[in-house]
Amino acid sequence: MPDSPTPFTPAQLTRDHVLRALRLIDRESHPLPASTVYDLVYKGRRYPPRPVVQLAFRLASGQPEAALPLLAGNPTNHLLERLDFTVTTKRPILANSPHDGDVAAQEAMQELYTGKGREAATKPAKALQTAAEVAEPLVPYELPPAVPYDKATALRELFVAEETLIQAQSALQRRRNLILQGPPGTGKTFLARRLAWLGLGSTDASRVELVQFHPSYSYEDFIQGFRPDGQGAFRLTSGVLLDSCQKAAQEPEKPYFLLIDEINRGNVSRIFGELLLLLEADKRGPQHAVRLPYAPAEAARFFVPDNLFVIGTMNTADRSLAPLDYALRRRFAFLQMQPEFGSPLQDFLAAHQVPKAVISRLVSRLTELNQAIADDPELGPDFQLGHSYFCQLPASSAEASAWLDSILTQEIAPLLDEYWLDQPAKAAAHRKKLLSK
Structure with a gap:
């Protein structure tokens, strides 16, 4: 058979x-x-x-x-x-x-609905008006004036090699979407803003939007959803991405940038929803427009304009975060950021009157500690400590030694206790080496 x-x-x-x-x-x-x-x-x-x-x-x-x-x-x-x-x-x-x-x-x-319905409909108009008037006062401010920004200026500010900067710019132009990933304190957000300024040719804050993802961030916050309007009702409101896309579409000859800090702290699949597809470089423009779930049938369909660039930052050391799914990874280029305790940081500190002895101690202690972290099978290179801990300079040369002691004692040493939570003796040994004079 x-x-x-x-x-x-x-x-x-x-x-x-x-x-x-x-x-x-x-x-x-x-x-x-x-x-x-x-x-x-x-x-x-x-x-x-x-x-x-x-x-x-x-x-x-x-x-x-x-x-x-x-x-x-x-x-x-x-x-x-x-x-x-x-x-x-x-x-x-x-x-x-x-x-x-x-x-x-x-x-x-x-039960959380507060629009005109069951109980709200029975409330006096005066009560609704009083509730709408209770709000925090807005403090007026003006955006800083835009000044020219070029590669030479960026290299003076950044602790990255020129080749790395060129790679980041090339990836951003090719994919339209870039994620800067690496250990904490490696200047990912700092570089993201500088890449935007380089793309603009100036520090024009009106064409750069920054948002930070977090576990409670949602599709309705980022794309579109119904939100309270202060009058006891809900209105369909555009999120950060829609606002950025609409601004960029009005000036197609000018670049616009959306910076997403801590992109992996949010539920990316839920936040982007069906629009993850539209981020691809070859899916931009009105020919790929889609209808948004909340939008009425007669509303114009949505697309991501070609002149909108998205730069995300991702901390690779946070164990509480789920890894990014492959659908997102296919839409982004990735650039690895590393701690920099070499010549760029040392020259920066020396230029601000930090004594050589303090610089030498800082570099030797952090280099040794990072090597121990990278060699630890339970941690690895993603848990190394970055140079941005030391970018807020002491007020004077005389305070440099106390400045370094404060950072090592109050910021880095407590982190070692978290890294080796189950090995307190190992944490104490590394803390002793770190703080030794």
Whole structure:
């Protein structure tokens, strides 16, 4: 008797199989059960992930009654993400709460609604007006005037080689998106702003936007969402990316920069959503525009203009952060930043009257410590200490020794206790070497 054919498995599903199922759903208005936690987002429409995969599995296997051997949730979502589809948590949610992504969180979110509804509709207009008037006063300020900025100026400020600076500029021009990654204190944010100024040719702050990701940062903050307007209602509001794209699109001949500090501290897949695709250098412009989930049908579709450059910074030493997924990595170039305790830092300190003995002690102690950190199998090069700890200079030459002692004692020594938390004797030995005169 010949061997029976190998049964079709979910691992054999391709992107085309899923697209075929989506087309069938759209063409025949195929009824699907509503999803409770996750949505598959494709071309501005939302679908329940597991029923879509179930249909794709049946079509691909040729078995109309086949049961999908995958559970709902992460198993199904991971399959779709592997095929380059976007799966998002249904909104509204309480981001990063114990019930994040859970139906209970969605129900609880309804209790936070403060628009004109159940209780708000019964409140007197005067009470609503009083609530709207309670706000922190805005302090007026002006952006600093723009001054010319060139490579020579950058090299005087930065502790990187000219070749590294050229590589960063080249990567940014090629990919339009760049991530500066490395240990803490290696000047990643400092370099990011200087790269923007080099691209502009000046320190024009009006064309540079800086945002920092964090665990509570969301799609609604970055792209678009409904927010309270101070009048007891919610309004559709553009986020940082939309604002930056709109400004850049109005002046296509001028570069604009969006700086994302600590990009890996946020849930990048959730923050970018379906727009991760539009960041690619060859997916820029109106020909690749998409409809945003919150936008009304008649609204203009959204695209990322070609003159918007995105620079992110990423701390590689934080163990609490999940690694970036491959979908994001494909859209960015990466530049590794290293601690710099060589000639650039030494010349900088000497130019500001820091005595040679203090400089020598600083360099020898940190070089020795970083080598020990890099050689430790539990830590490695990503946990080395950067030079930016020493860029805020002492007030005078006479205070230089006390300045160095303060940094070593109050900033670096406590970090060693965290690095070798389970090895207190090792931490104490390195702290003793660091602080020895």
